[in-house]
Amino acid sequence: xxxxxxxxxxxxxxxxxxxxxxxxxxxxGELSGEEYRPLRxxxxxxxxxxxxxxxxxxxxxxxxxxxxxxxxxxxxxxDKGYAHISTRQxxxxxxxxxxxxxxxxxxxxxxQMHAIQTSGNCxxxxxxxxxxxxxxxxxxxxxxxxxxxxxxxxxxxEFAHLPRKFKIAVNGSAQDRAAIEVHDIGLEALxxxxxxxxxxxxxxxxxxxTPIVGSFINEFxxxxxxxxxxxxxxxxxxxxxxxxxxxxxxxxxxVKALTPxxxxxxxxxEWAHLEDGPLTLTDAEVQRVSQHFIDPAYKALDDQxxxxxxxxxxxPGFARWRSRNVVAHKKxxxxxxxxxxxxxxxxxxxxxxxxxxxxxxxxxxxxxxxxRNSHEQNIILADVEQAQxxxxxxxxxxxxxxxxxxxxxxxxxxxxxGDFCSLANAKSIPVAEAIQRRFDDLDYxxxxxxxxxxxSGCMNACGHHHVGHxxxxxxxxxxxxxxxxxxxxxxxREASLAQILGPSFAQDEMADVIDRxxxxxxxxxxxxxxxxxxxxxxxxxxxxxxxxxxxx
Amino acid sequence: MQRIxxxxxxxxxxxxxxxxxxxxxxxxxxxxxxxxxxxWRDHAHALKARDGGLGVWLDADEEIEEIADQLEHFQVIAxxxxxxxxxxxxxxxxxxxxRYGYQGExxxxxxVLRDQLFALxxxxxxxxxLREDRDPEDALKAFDDFAEVxxxxxxxxxxxxxxxx
Ligand code: SF4
Numbered sequence: 001x002x003x004x005x006x007x008x009x010x011x012x013x014x015x016x017x018x019x020x021x022x023x024x025x026x027x028x029g030e031l032s033g034e035e036y037r038p039l040r041x042x043x044x045x046x047x048x049x050x051x052x053x054x055x056x057x058x059x060x061x062x063x064x065x066x067x068x069x070x071x072x073x074x075x076x077x078x079d080k081g082y083a084h085i086s087t088r089q090x091x092x093x094x095x096x097x098x099x100x101x102x103x104x105x106x107x108x109x110x111x112q113m114h115a116i117q118t119s120g121n122c123x124x125x126x127x128x129x130x131x132x133x134x135x136x137x138x139x140x141x142x143x144x145x146x147x148x149x150x151x152x153x154x155x156x157x158e159f160a161h162l163p164r165k166f167k168i169a170v171n172g173s174a175q176d177r178a179a180i181e182v183h184d185i186g187l188e189a190l191x192x193x194x195x196x197x198x199x200x201x202x203x204x205x206x207x208x209x210t211p212i213v214g215s216f217i218n219e220f221x222x223x224x225x226x227x228x229x230x231x232x233x234x235x236x237x238x239x240x241x242x243x244x245x246x247x248x249x250x251x252x253x254x255v256k257a258l259t260p261x262x263x264x265x266x267x268x269x270e271w272a273h274l275e276d277g278p279l280t281l282t283d284a285e286v287q288r289v290s291q292h293f294i295d296p297a298y299k300a301l302d303d304q305x306x307x308x309x310x311x312x313x314x315x316p317g318f319a320r321w322r323s324r325n326v327v328a329h330k331k332x333x334x335x336x337x338x339x340x341x342x343x344x345x346x347x348x349x350x351x352x353x354x355x356x357x358x359x360x361x362x363x364x365x366x367x368x369x370x371x372r373n374s375h376e377q378n379i380i381l382a383d384v385e386q387a388q389x390x391x392x393x394x395x396x397x398x399x400x401x402x403x404x405x406x407x408x409x410x411x412x413x414x415x416x417x418g419d420f421c422s423l424a425n426a427k428s429i430p431v432a433e434a435i436q437r438r439f440d441d442l443d444y445x446x447x448x449x450x451x452x453x454x455x456s457g458c459m460n461a462c463g464h465h466h467v468g469h470x471x472x473x474x475x476x477x478x479x480x481x482x483x484x485x486x487x488x489x490x491x492x493r494e495a496s497l498a499q500i501l502g503p504s505f506a507q508d509e510m511a512d513v514i515d516r517x518x519x520x521x522x523x524x525x526x527x528x529x530x531x532x533x534x535x536x537x538x539x540x541x542x543x544x545x546x547x548x549x550x551x552x
Numbered sequence: 553m554q555r556i557x558x559x560x561x562x563x564x565x566x567x568x569x570x571x572x573x574x575x576x577x578x579x580x581x582x583x584x585x586x587x588x589x590x591x592w593r594d595h596a597h598a599l600k601a602r603d604g605g606l607g608v609w610l611d612a613d614e615e616i617e618e619i620a621d622q623l624e625h626f627q628v629i630a631x632x633x634x635x636x637x638x639x640x641x642x643x644x645x646x647x648x649x650x651r652y653g654y655q656g657e658x659x660x661x662x663x664v665l666r667d668q669l670f671a672l673x674x675x676x677x678x679x680x681x682l683r684e685d686r687d688p689e690d691a692l693k694a695f696d697d698f699a700e701v702x703x704x705x706x707x708x709x710x711x712x713x714x715x716x717x
Contacts, residue, residue: 007700007712014698022667031667038637039667121637151702151712157671158646161639227711239615239643273651278704278711285713 001062001370002147002292004112011154012109015116019043020102027099042160044090044118045101046422053420054093054101055118056108060128060146060170061089061373065360068371070111072356078104083356085341085349087413087462088167089127089373090118094420121249122160123153123234126168129177130374133293134336134382136328140172140189140197144290145226148281152227159234163241164249166234167206179375179491181205181214182467184251185233187226198222203233203263204255207461211497212252215260217267223286225271228279232271236263296368296383301333304386311390318393320442321404326389335386337367339379339401340411344436347429348414349377358399366392375464376413378406409451409518410436413464417457417474418481424457426474426481431455431510438511439518448518451531452491467491469532470517471498472510483510487517487543488535499540502548513547520546555688557669557680558657560695562688565681567607567628569661580604586630586659589614600625609661616644616652623654628679633662642675649676649706666691670698674705 004012019039026036040046044055056071063071071091075083078100084092096104108114117124126149128142129135149168153159159166171178172189180186186202199221205214221229237251240258255263312319325338339359342348351359359379363371366388367381374380379401384392396402405411412435415421417428432455439445454468465471467489475482482504489498505513518531520543525534535543554565569586576595579585584605592599592608599606607628610616616629623629629648631641641660648654659679660672669680669691682688704711 005716007716010700011698011702014700018697035636035665035667121639148713154702155671155698156703157674157701157705158642159639160642160668160671161637235643235646239640243612243638243640278709278714282713285716288713288716 001064002059002289009112012112012114015114016102016105016109019105023098023102038120038161041120042117042122043105044115045098046119051095052098052101054096054104054115055086056091056093056113056115057118057125058090058373059150060126060132060143061130062143063371063373065363065369065371067111067113068356068360068363070107070113072353072360074104074107075353075356082350082352084347084416085351085373085377085379087375087377087415087464088125089375090125091373092416094416116154119165121162121164123156123166123168126150126153126170127178127375128170129173130372130380131177131327131336131382132172134329134334135173136330137174138172138330139174139191141293142170142172142178142189143293144286145187145189146170147289147292148226148286149230152230159238162234162238163243164246166237166251176493179467179495181495182207182211182491183214185230186214192220196222199226201229204252204260206250206252207464207466208250209247209459210252211461211466212256213495213497215255217260217264224281225275226281228274228277229271231279232267232274235270236266298331298334298383299385301331301385301387303332308386308389317404318390320446321393321402322389324404324406324408325402329383333386335384335389337381337384337389337392338374338406339381339396340403340405341378342405342411342436343400343403344410344440345433348412348432351379355399355401362392362395362399376411378411404442405445407450408445409439409448409453410445412436413452413454413468415456415462417455421457423460424474425476426457426483427507428455428457428463428474431472431483431507434511435514438515448522449530453514454489464491465489466497467495468498469535470514475504477504481507483507485513485517487540488532490532501540502544516547517543554681554684557682557688557691559678560692562692567605569609569630572611586628589618592619596622607657610641610644612638612640616647620652623652626656628657628659629654630659630661633660633664636663636665636668642672645672645676666694669694674701674703674707676706
């Protein structure tokens with residue numbers, strides 16, 4: 001993974017000093033709450049329902065074991081002993097004291113971490129595929145490009161106060177695990193017919209109040225021009241994005257208002273001035289950054305299909321776990337393993353300090369000392385030898401990481417919701433738990449198969465409910481917490497937005513509602529048909545009828 | 553008298569910034585004036601004929617393109633921040649310096665606070681009229697916030713990746 005040089009380190013340390021002084025001035029009354037707010041937000045510090053929340057950047061989800069240990073220590077020393085993996089691959093602490101935050105940042109800087117631009121109206125953490133660099137279907141490793149974008153966007157002086165937050169995602173695989181089409185900018189790295197590397201560029205996708213799938217405005221942008229082109233898009237947005245209404249301030253609204261064609265023309269007119277200027281990337285820089293992402297010292301191994309099949313037969317639990325939580329690796333004899341942070345009864349994405357320490361250990365012993373956070377709020381050991389899967393499984397079970405539910409109904413994506421977030425209309429964690437409890441029969445869960453269930457506590461859609469096969473949104477109904485259900489969303493290639501089922505439900509109805517939806521699927525599916533495909537084939541009506549009929 | 557930051561030092565303000573609805577009526581001939589864009593739009597001729605210095609100021613929704621071919625008439629171009637969180641004029645300053653090659657003073661006015669100065673200077677501002685309740689002396693410290701930066705800027709023509717040893 002990327003390792004800071006003296007420049008990167010200096011910038012992060014200067015940031016700690018700057019924020020320490022800003023916080024001191026705020027506490028001394030020299031900065032008003034209103035003036036401090038954008039400053040702290042640009043450092044990921046929210047004032048939440050019960051305490052501040054600090055969001056720490058995990059660039060494109062990658063962490064070293066040393067960083068994981070530091071997070072464990074921070075969870076112990078400054079929080080209540082746990083951390084939360086966010087849907088943007090970052091890490092959040094829910095209970096730090098405001099006065100301690102400068103010190104936490106100083107600790108983080110010792111392991112090359114920070115909280116820069118994890119919130120606020122600026123360019124946020126660039127996200128990517130959690131299987132970057134190891135996926136079998138990968139065409140281009142997105143990580144060096146994410147790092148190049150990270151550096152360009154860090155403290156970009158012109159884009160520090162955009163109309164609204166701005167999110168960039170990069171995908172380099174056949175399958176789109178980075179959900180690029182629902183980002184402000186989505187980049188698909190690919191090779192053209194001449195074998196040159198470049199990017200297909202989407203703009204104006206996004207979730208939130210007005211969910212929109214992005215529009216591709218450039219089918220092939222040669223890699224050298226990546227930064228100048230991004231700069232052109234951002235400049236057009238910074239100047240012309242709406243600032244009068246925060247619900248209409250995302251770039252998607254501008255792209256829609258202008259039409260994607262006109263927006264593209266503006267970008268290209270701006271870019272004409274920048275093309276081949278100093279922002280043009282150099283071979284030397286791309287190589288410098290790419291060197292940090294070359295393959296680790298893989299052994300020459302063979303795939304262990306027979307041995308694993310044998311173990312499967314002896315240990316059904318192992319077989320089950322392997323079928324959900326283990327995916328193929330580009331190197332023979334290796335596999336990528338997802339550690340589920342979705343056991344029933346724990347808030348989705350939460351991880352304790354002890355688990356973090358255990359994780360760091362496992363990473364060192366099984367996976368070259370690195371882990372990745374996924375936007376599904378799980379953690380991945382990306383480079384595990386197949387021959388070690390069985391022993392690893394045993395260790396994962398002890399640490400509480402082996403719930404065999406990756407990609408299943410109980411692998412819920414869930415924002416912190418009303419338990420923590422001051423913007424929430426409704427709680428989300430108890431709904432996730434009620435559903436997990438209802439579907440605790442593993443055979444049934446496996447029979448239901450691939451299903452993304454996403455829950456957001458409000459319109460801001462941190463739980464990505466619009467792109468869940470089943471989406472749940474907390475709404476306020478005359479001061480009561482209610483839930484709106486939608487069906488048919490998908491974040492992958494052919495991204496689609498979910499359709500609303502109908503009037504909302506009370507919290508205690510939710511498990512029943514999901515149960516009925518699942519029954520409609522099970523009764524209507526053809527063999528091997530996934531929930532999403534059945535939905536696409538039969539439409540929303542059968543679901544509507546069943547769910548609301550049963551209500552009366 | 554208000555004091556402003558210019559080229560990293562504090563100096564006494566010698567310019568008068570006229571209100572957005574100012575007219576020519578009673579305008580002094582010799583004072584150095586920063587006039588609103590609308591006044592320039594309607595009375596460029598009269599303003600050019602004065603003896604005093606001339607500057608123009610743009611509100612956040614006014615576009616620099618409108619006067620891009622008239623920049624030689626202005627010693628100062630002031631850009632107003634109705635709120636410090638309104639970043640539009642960061643782009644304007646960039647364009648003034650990098651695209652239009654403007655060499656005169658680019659001044660930030662309005663809700664201008666210490667914690668924005670470092671970034672604003674990098675965009676091309678060289679003068680800052682801080683919000684009146686703020687101490688410019690204190691704000692000077694902001695210019696030392698960072699010793700190194702990734703992007704190119706007006707005082708640093710190359711992005712870090714072209715300078716890395
Ligand atoms: S979706 Fe709403 S409730 Fe959930 S974390 Fe985001 S802002 Fe908070």
